Amino acid sequence: MRRFLAGRLLQAVIVVFLVTTVTFVLIHLAPGDPIAVALDRPGVTEAIRDRMRVEYGLDRPIGEQYVRWLGNVATGELGYSFSFRRPVRDVIAEALPRTILLAGLAFVFSFALGTIVGLVQADRPNGRRDRWLGRALLLMFSMPDFWLALIVLVLFAYRLPLLPPSGIVDPVMYDYLSASGRFIDRLRHLVLPVGTLTLLTTAAISRQQRSALLEVLPSDWMRTALAKGLSYRAALRRHAFRNALLPTITLAGLTLPGLAAGSLFIEKVFSWPGMGLITANAIGSRDYPLLTAGVLIISIAVAMGTLVADVAAAAADPRIRVS
């Protein structure tokens, strides 16, 4: 286990290092001058820009800049966001918990839902219910994240104004609400983004759950369970399901990149001010410090999540530790 842990930790370190380095290389390869873009206003003379370059260390040799960049990332010194007019670190510190809330809820719901759907499908593999569910899930799987979000937005926030279209709280009423009213207001703002992300993630998860279940069905212990008189359904729930749970933990880690990408689009459509929205908006406002930091932080968060999932899978299943 210790060996496995060390290897897996090394892997996470490589990811973070690679992402940080690639980001640095990309920033420096990109055409255009970050200072010129940020200070592209009349009245800003070349002398001021030069002073800024010195201040930000952009006149130093590339190697020195790289080392400093690594140090800055390690200490969370991520620069200054031009569009928010605040340090990037503060902007991210505010946005990250919101994304974790959104993605976390969707993660839990879609696992519950995906597992149930997978079980229902495996109940009679290739039966009519399995086939239709499979088609419906494949359709869901084929939808662009932002498109489903836009459709949901139009249907349930505009055509049928059941739920708020954007934000995390009502911009006007929230301050005047009671404590329970505030809670309900927050919940109502969560429904559409979490619901959409859940649907999208469920499609991927239940497909995997079904095949994980089908994979353990032809095992010897499954035959034994049936031979000793258990009904198929009972054997499925008591034996197959437990064995299919092990790949589920690994699957949880594999879901994270998709979840992060999904929440980027969902946040953009529903104006949910988390990591995804600030990253997406940083593209339009050319706020490069914020954009790179957003990409960096999301990637590192995903790498950490995957690490946790892998370690959990190894703790649950000794076979993983050995290989």
Next chain:
Amino acid sequence: MRASGRFDEAGWPRALAGRVLRDPRARVGLIVLLAVALCAIFAPLLAPYDPAAQLDIARLQSQPPSLAHPMGTDPFSRDVLSRLLYGTRISLVIGLGAVALSLSFGIVVGATAGLAGGWVDAVLMRLVDAALSVPRILVLILVVSLWDSVGIVPLTLLLAGTGWFAVSRLVRAETLAIRDREFVVAARALGSTPLRLMVRHVLPNVLAPALVSATLGIANVILLEAGLSYLGIGVRPPAASWGTIIQDGAERVSELWWLTLFPGLAIIVTVFACNALGDALRDAFDPRQLPRDTTDATFATEA
């Protein structure tokens, strides 16, 4: 496909094709994709208007679907149906190009890692694992927005460059599985070069999983391109990709619903057809014989 030896028989492609075509998912997928391809090829004949022409230059307005414009017009008064038909070309060209490139690259890297073994393998696969755990869209966003906007060719290269990781894992697993089999050892003993080993023995064996991964990969690339276009950093205007059309109407999606609905349906139909065909192919190649990586890999590429 490891133990069966059916690839040694001359008639295997036909037998396999027969098995695939018996699956309704494959038939539906192939027919839809054929229709989409025809739309792309004959777009100039099918499109009622010039996709870039601003038809009512006096009142630049978006009009709802009508007889003259079955899918309405966009805020620049361009015909959506014509733009959608031409968009088919962009989606297909980018999808096919990116996947063909990433597939070849993935096969080369995977086979190299598998045949070389040792530290080459260890380093390559560590890097691939690292790359697989980063959401692909984030890398694309970073590169494209730093370079402002990109043309179709750079975008295709970029999608290919970020899409080969899963394939290389798959090919490596398959290569490892056959590396020590007798026919490979014999070929090596007879003096086969690594290149010959790769072409004669590894390639035929990885073809099936690679084909599955390619079909699913095209679906994925179409979705990614649409996503980038929606964020405003897809193919450079005035070229119209499906995602671009949606983006043109996204700000006022409630009023201009036709700009979201129709291109979205085009994306879903195409992607669904690719996915259905991919699923059918995977089942035809017998899932139990595929390396475990296949299922994981197709899942991981989806980000």
